[in-house]
Amino acid sequence: MDVPHPLPPLARSAHVAYVKHALANLPGSMVSLDASRMAIVFYCVGSLDVLGVLQTETSETDRTSWRTWIWEQYVAGRYGTGFKPGPFMSSSSSNARPAVPCEQDPPHIIMTYTALLSLAILRDDFTRLNRPGLLHFLGACQNKDGSFSSMPFGGGDSDLRNLYCAFCICSLLGDFSSINVERAISFIGSCRTYEGGYGQLPSCEAQAGTTYLAIAALRLAPPAPRPRLTTAERVRSEHWLIHSQDSLSGGFRGRTGKAPDACYCFWGGAALQILGAQDKLNAHEFTQFIASCQFRFGGIAKTPGQHPDPYHTYLSLAAAAMYAPRLDQNEQRYGQWEFAPFDPLVNARVDVVRWARERIPAPRRH
Numbered sequence: 001m002d003v004p005h006p007l008p009p010l011a012r013s014a015h016v017a018y019v020k021h022a023l024a025n026l027p028g029s030m031v032s033l034d035a036s037r038m039a040i041v042f043y044c045v046g047s048l049d050v051l052g053v054l055q056t057e058t059s060e061t062d063r064t065s066w067r068t069w070i071w072e073q074y075v076a077g078r079y080g081t082g083f084k085p086g087p088f089m090s091s092s093s094s095n096a097r098p099a100v101p102c103e104q105d106p107p108h109i110i111m112t113y114t115a116l117l118s119l120a121i122l123r124d125d126f127t128r129l130n131r132p133g134l135l136h137f138l139g140a141c142q143n144k145d146g147s148f149s150s151m152p153f154g155g156g157d158s159d160l161r162n163l164y165c166a167f168c169i170c171s172l173l174g175d176f177s178s179i180n181v182e183r184a185i186s187f188i189g190s191c192r193t194y195e196g197g198y199g200q201l202p203s204c205e206a207q208a209g210t211t212y213l214a215i216a217a218l219r220l221a222p223p224a225p226r227p228r229l230t231t232a233e234r235v236r237s238e239h240w241l242i243h244s245q246d247s248l249s250g251g252f253r254g255r256t257g258k259a260p261d262a263c264y265c266f267w268g269g270a271a272l273q274i275l276g277a278q279d280k281l282n283a284h285e286f287t288q289f290i291a292s293c294q295f296r297f298g299g300i301a302k303t304p305g306q307h308p309d310p311y312h313t314y315l316s317l318a319a320a321a322m323y324a325p326r327l328d329q330n331e332q333r334y335g336q337w338e339f340a341p342f343d344p345l346v347n348a349r350v351d352v353v354r355w356a357r358e359r360i361p362a363p364r365r366h
């Protein structure tokens with residue numbers, strides 16, 4: 001019997017230092033990511049949370065200033081209310097107020113999803129959230145074919161990422177009334193491929209990231225009289241996902257025939273968790289690959305030897321958190337790979353999702 005290589009240590013303190021540095025001062029090489037600054041805040045704050053150090057490694061002043069910055073990106077218009085990526089397009093960022101009416105500076109559906117999760121991680125009370133406005137915004141992003149654009153009235157990209165974010169926000173609100181769920185489900189079906197995965201759009205090649213988004217959205221949808229996936233469809237999806245794990249490195253591929261990449265450990269690994277097929281994945285080799293992508297000065301890269309970024313750091317830690325309970329408990333250094341329970345459907349710690357589900361819906365009248 002093969003003896004597996006011992007798991008390398010998780011460089012917790014180096015990753016904490018990397019993420020704190022990224023939060024304070026993103027390097028110039030990432031200036032192209034300015035249009036998704038809200039998402040980068042989520043990856044950084046989420047990394048500290050998955051590592052279990054948010055309360056000990058950051059001050060109350062830091063956490064308050066991050067909550068304040070997120071709410072400064074909250075805008076309103078005829079499309080409803082939501083969050084924009086950052087202040088870069090705003091003419092009034094220095095004196096921004098919540099829900100500043102501004103038609104030229106619309107909210108973005110992915111940034112709204114990452115803002116809500118970041119606020120839940122930071123234990124915001126959501127008293128400033130305009131629920132009807134948020135529902136109206138989600139409805140304004142849906143297209144005739146059931147897909148969702150990233151911005152209202154057909155603005156920005158239209159693909160499964162936006163659809164997943166819309167379903168996730170509706171699920172957190174406990175209200176799907178402003179969108180056409182069945183039309184969205186039929187759009188998801190049109191993205192399914194012969195391999196059992198899903199492409200970003202109809203007729204696109206299957207990709208592990210969009211396969212996660214499709215499978216998670218089907219699970220987040222309100223219950224239907226029949227399962228959203230037939231047994232044959234579910235088995236085929238599982239089969240494709242399991243074969244996306246590279247037998248040599250343990251990492252996951254995004255597409256058939258491509259090299260493994262740490263972020264796909266999350267997308268493929270989380271999709272298998274949602275399908276209830278997590279035991280079919282080799283958790284030791286999976287974690288070994290993530291360990292090999294750690295950069296020696298902190299942060300996690302897409303492949304071994306590359307430079308890290310907040311996106312791959314967060315998704316790698318989240319992937320490790322989901323599969324840590326499946327590692328051999330007797331393994332030396334296992335303790336460094338222990339994490340709080342993680343929710344693969346919403347993509348946050350279980351306690352964060354509980355906080356969000358209790359406070360994001362409209363407060364109950366007594």
Ligand SMILES: [Zn+2]
Nearest residue numbers: 261263264302
């Ligand atoms: Zn990647």
